[in-house]
Amino acid sequence: MEGLGRLMKTYTYTEKKDTRSGFGAGLAELGRTNPNVVALCADLVGSLKMEKFIEENPERFFQIGIAEANMMGIAAGLTIGGKIPFTGTFANFSTGRVYDQIRQSIAYSDKNVKICASHAGLTLGEDGATHQILEDIGLMKMLPGMTVINTCDYNQTKAATIAIADYHGPVYLRFGRPVVPIFTPEDQKFEIGKAVMLTEGTDVTIVATGHLVWEALEASKVLFEKGISAEVINIHTIKPLDEEAILKSVAKTGCIVTAEEHNYLGGLGESVARVLALNNPTPQEFVATNDTFGESGIPSQLMDKYGLNSAAIVEKSLSVIKRK
Amino acid sequence: MPNTKHLEDLTIQVRRDILRMVHKVNSGHPGGSLGCTEFLVSLYNEIMVRKEGFDMDGIGEDLFFLSNGHISPVFYSVISRAGYFPVEELNTFRLLNSRLQGHPTTHEGLPGVRIASGSLGQGMSVALGAAQAKKLNRDNHLVYTLHGDGELQEGQNWEAIMYAAGKKVDNIICTIDLNGQQIDGATDEVLPMGSIKAKFEAFGWVVIDIEEGNNIEAILKGMAKAKSNTGKGKPVCVLLKTMMGNGVDFMMHTHAWHGKAPNDEQLAKGLAQNPETLGDY
Structure with missing residues (x-):
């Protein structure tokens, strides 16, 4: 590719x-x-x-x-x-x-x-x-x-x-x-509502927020090894959403995965889906909890059990690419 | 004691405003509004130190927060006649595109309003924040509030009551409108609250009773006493015993007019009992 x-x-x-x-x-x-x-x-x-x-x-x-x-x-x-x-x-x-x-x-x-x-x-x-x-x-x-x-x-x-x-x-x-x-530069200016482009790519857009951003970067390395070029964007501001950054990226990649430590209902993914539905309907997959409560456990165990990790982002990326 | 004639005249005019406002839109809360008319008229025109005009921060003046926002008719009438906005605007109460929403709000930029209220039980916390901001700003003015007695059933009040005493917020005077009524009936029947005075005192407040809460001289006297108790390390509570629907005979001694507007005939009767003094809007 x-x-x-x-x-x-x-x-x-x-x-x-x-x-x-x-x-x-x-x-x-x-x-x-x-x-x-x-x-x-x-x-x-x-x-x-x-x-x-x-x-x-x-x-x-x-x-x-x-x-x-x-x-x-x-x-x-x-x-x-x-x-x-x-x-x-x-x-x-x-x-x-x-x-x-x-x-x-x-x-x-x-x-x-x-x-x-x-x-x-x-x-x-x-x-x-x-x-x-x-x-x-x-x-x-x-x-x-x-x-x-x-x-x-x-x-x-x-x-x-x-x-x-x-x-x-x-x-x-x-x-x-x-x-x-800690992977963002210490002197990086924080602009409310402005997405941060982390890695440019052409096959799939991965939009992540919070703890899932590092997981998205890890996923992009795995995807790269599989010959897939992922564009990873850090959306730190869910509202107001940087619609332009999302639309610009999917115009190039043609598909998107959203990733967040939140229920898919009401989260970043839904906000992204609305932007796409209105402007450029695009295949999308969600890395998020599936309308469930959590439970006790070590954080990393919980993230694995509920599918909020780099492996899940890789899997959803592969699925969404097939839907293009 | 100041000459209270102008306050008496204003009270009657405000009653007329209340009746006409709720009648026009066939909705709103006349009962509690009428019960607190003397208090709010006295507060804005005799008790509070106010600057000209309105700015949100209110530094260098006393502040007032209405926690029981449903008595918006009396609040709007009193603050418009205190000069915050033109009295003609009372005509727009509860209408589309009005700054006079059903319950008071800052959202439409109505001068004189500093917080939205209506969902009950939130005003005391807000007022405590404003009182503490005054202390940080070395602003020696006071913060006044008004709450319904039924409203004290909301738990947030008791968080605020505990905090105010614990943190010695002594630049606040919270007045409770003790009319003994709420929507579903007498407070003693809906949810008996026991002695509100004993509760505030147990939480560490100074409590001042105003037995005749619809008597302007009694209000001025009681509020002067309340004011003299500020700055002494304790928050001050005023228990204002009022008559819901005061000044309109058929609205008194009942909770029926808590949230109901008069019809044409009832309006005429209510207005006849309160002849125009300062001019209708």
Whole structure:
């Protein structure tokens, strides 16, 4: 195939870190650079890596206790007076538990709140399905005016945390618990709504978000060895979606695989499918959970069991190419 | 005590506004609106420190948050007559393309509104955030709120009540409209809440009773007492005992007018009981 005529761009890493630590580092930097940034937490300071911000800005930190609904309301109120509140708790308690508070007091009221959600998806691991939300992207993207971001590594999470402070409006920032390879450049500017082209290819487009981005890169290496040229695009912003990047890529490849740590219902894949249906109907396969809850286990075991890994991306790529 | 004649006149005019607004669109909540008319008239025209005009941040002035957003008719009437937007706009209440939505919202940019409310139980948390922003901004002004008594059945309130005392948010005065009624009947029948006063006190609040919550002098006196209790390390709660439907005799002593509009005949009767004072919109 024509893509094999040149070398594939490959990504390596020297270090693995958790994306939540990227959030903590970004928040700490904001504490030093933006006096309007305030942080709130519902009794999960350590899990959200907020200690540095708190240590350096104790007067700008609000420990709410185990009361997420109250936290969302207080965050909305803090914007009245010019503050930029960053709320921190697990993704499940950042969304499903407080949907109506976000809907009325934040989204409908157009409040400049940054909802920062860790431990999203299956990779929360051993705590099990009560805590492993796989519906949060859908919940948040359905809210008018809400920006939805799901970052892929430490550097990108740090950059996104800093970038959203400069954007006026409600944002849902989703990240996770496990350590994952750091492969995006430390100095890469984070542009909300702008996809990042990782490897160019001609046979299949792979659009991935969050922890699945590294898996997509791994998959592209396997595909390359099979003689298939994959174009891997990192969609960190699910809403607003970079439609142009997706359409431009499928115009070249003619098929697409979407990959996310989320239910296929309501996730990135559905947003992509809508863009394609409206503009350029294209064969698509979904790497996502199949309308199911998760369960307890080691994160990597769970990702394997629920088909959220590079092998699944390879398999779906091979299937979708056949449908061209 | 200031001369309350202008507040009495305004109260009667606001009652007329409420009745005419809900009658026109045959929907809305006149009962609770009428019950809180004296309070909101007093709050906006005598109690709160307000700047000219409106900006969202409200730095350098007192703020008010309406948590029980369904009493939007009284809120809209009072804030329009306080100068936030033209009173003629009351004509658009609940109509298509209006800034006066069924429940208050910031979405259409109506001056005087800082948060959407309607889904109950959320206002106190928002007000606490605004109160804490004031502290960060070294802004010495107060945050006022109004809540229904039935609304206290929503659990989020108790998160907020616990937080306010625990974190010593002492620049807030939360008023509970104790009219003892909710949509399905008396609060004591729908879900008995016991002593609301004892509950707030147990959570560490200062509680001020205003027994005559439809009497302007009693309101001014009670709110002055509430204000004198701010800044002392504790949040302040005002229990405002009101009569739902106050000022319109057939709407009083019943929960029937919680969310029902008067017909033509009932409107005429209600208006006759409240002759025009400052001019209809």
